[in-house]
Amino acid sequence: MTANGRRRRRRLKKRAAVEMSARVLPAGLGTSVQPVYGTESTAEVGQLHFEMADDSKIDLETANEPEPDGASSIAIEPQDVTAEPAAEDLLYRAAHDAAQEGDTRRATGIYRELLRLNPDNIKARNNLALLLDQAGDREEALEALDRCLESDPTNPDVLANRGAILGAANRYSEARRDLQNALQSDPCNAEAQFNLGLVEIRRGLWTGAIPYLRRAIELDASRAAAYFYLGEALNHVDDLEGALQAYQRAAELKPNSTQAYYGLGIVLDRLNRPDEAAHMYRRSREVVGR
Numbered sequence: 001m002t003a004n005g006r007r008r009r010r011r012l013k014k015r016a017a018v019e020m021s022a023r024v025l026p027a028g029l030g031t032s033v034q035p036v037y038g039t040e041s042t043a044e045v046g047q048l049h050f051e052m053a054d055d056s057k058i059d060l061e062t063a064n065e066p067e068p069d070g071a072s073s074i075a076i077e078p079q080d081v082t083a084e085p086a087a088e089d090l091l092y093r094a095a096h097d098a099a100q101e102g103d104t105r106r107a108t109g110i111y112r113e114l115l116r117l118n119p120d121n122i123k124a125r126n127n128l129a130l131l132l133d134q135a136g137d138r139e140e141a142l143e144a145l146d147r148c149l150e151s152d153p154t155n156p157d158v159l160a161n162r163g164a165i166l167g168a169a170n171r172y173s174e175a176r177r178d179l180q181n182a183l184q185s186d187p188c189n190a191e192a193q194f195n196l197g198l199v200e201i202r203r204g205l206w207t208g209a210i211p212y213l214r215r216a217i218e219l220d221a222s223r224a225a226a227y228f229y230l231g232e233a234l235n236h237v238d239d240l241e242g243a244l245q246a247y248q249r250a251a252e253l254k255p256n257s258t259q260a261y262y263g264l265g266i267v268l269d270r271l272n273r274p275d276e277a278a279h280m281y282r283r284s285r286e287v288v289g290r
Contacts, residue, residue, distance in 0.1 A: 088118055096127070104131050122148045126158055133165055141165055156186035164195045167202065175199050190219035194226050201229060206236040224253035224260075231263050235270075243267045258284045 095110035111128040114121060129144035145162040149155065163178030176199055182192040197212035213230040216223060231246035244267045251260040265280035 088114060088121065088124075091117070092121075092124055095124070099127070099131060104134060107131055108135075120151060122151055122155070122158070126161060129161065129165075138165060138169060154181070154185045156182040156189045156192065159185070160189055160192040160195065163192065164198075167195055167199045170202065172199055172203055188219055190216050190223065193219065194223065197226070197229060197233075201233060206233045209233045210237070222253065224250050224257065227253065228257065228260055228263070231260075231267075235263065235267055240267055240271055244271070256287050258287045261287065 091110055091114040095107045095114065098104075098110060099107035108128060108131050111124050111131070114124045115128065118124075125144050125148050129141040129148070132138075132144065133141035142162065142165060145158055145165070148158045149162070152158065159178045159182035163175045163182060166172075166178060167175035176196065179192045179196045179199070182189050183196075186192070193212050194216035197209040197216060200206070200209035200212065210230065210233050213226050213233060216226045217230065220226070227246045227250035231243045231250060234240075234243035234246055244264065247260050247263040247267060251257060251264065254260060261280045261284035265277045265284065268274075268277035268280060
C-alpha cells in the first residue's frame with residue numbers, strides 16, 4: 001500500500017471513531033440494536049398506507065433479528081472481503097446507529113464514505129439503497145441494489161429489497177421476477193412472500209394475494225401489516241369471518257392503526273353487527289386524534 005493510501009485509511013479510522021463517540025442514544029434504550037426499517041419498504045415495504053412500511057425491506061445488519069412489524073429482515077448476511085476491517089466495521093456501526101436514531105442524512109454520508117473505502121461492501125450498499133428509497137430517490141436506490149446483485153446475483157435479501165421497491169413503483173413484472181427469484185434462493189424469505197402479496201393486491205388480484213400473505217404470517221407471526229392486508233384480501237373475496245380475525249390480529253399487534261379498526265368496522269357492518277361496527281369506527285377516529 002502506498003503512503004497516501006495508509007494516510008487515507010488512518011483518516012477514515014479517525015473519522016469512524018469520532019462518529020461512534022458522537023452517537024447519542026435515547027434515554028433508557030441502552031445499546032440494543034433494532035432494525036432500521038419496519039414494514040412497511042418498502043416496506044419498507046409502507047404498504048399502501050398502513051402505519052408501517054408498505055413494502056418490507058431488509059437492513060442487512062439485523063437480518064437475523066425478529067422484527068415487530070415485518071419490514072424487513074434478511075435471512076442471510078453477505079460476507080464481504082475487506083482490506084481494512086477495523087475501519088469498515090466502525091464506519092458501518094456508526095452509519096447503522098445513525099439510521100436507527102433517525103439521522104438518515106448522516107447515515108447516508110457515512111455509508112458513502114465506507115463505500116469509497118470498499119466499493120464491494122454489499123451490506124453497506126444495500127442499506128444505503130434503503131435510505132435513498134426512504135428519502136424518495138428511488139432510481140439511485142435501484143442502481144445501488146443493481147450493483148449489489150452484480151456481485152451476488154442470487155442474494156435473496158437484496159432481490160427482495162429490489163422487488164419491494166419495483167412493486168411500489170408499479171413495475172409489477174420486474175417486481176414479481178425479483179421476488180420469485182428470492183424465493184428460489186430462500187423459500188422461507190418472509191419479505192419476499194409479503195411483497196408478492198402486495199404486488200397481487202396492487203394489481204387487484206385479491207385471491208392471488210392470500211397464499212403469499214398467509215405464508216408470510218407463517219414465517220413471521222409478528223407482522224401486523226401482513227394480517228392487515230390479509231384482512232383486506234379476505235374481505236374482498238367475501239370471507240368475512242377470516243377477514244374479521246385478520247383485522248383483529250392486526251389491531252392487537254399495531255394498536256395505533258386506524259386502518260385496522262376501520263377495516264373491522266367495515267366487516268362488522270357487513271356481518272350485520274352495527275353496534276360493534278360503530279364502536280370500531282369510533283376507535284379509528286380516536287387513534288387519529290391522539
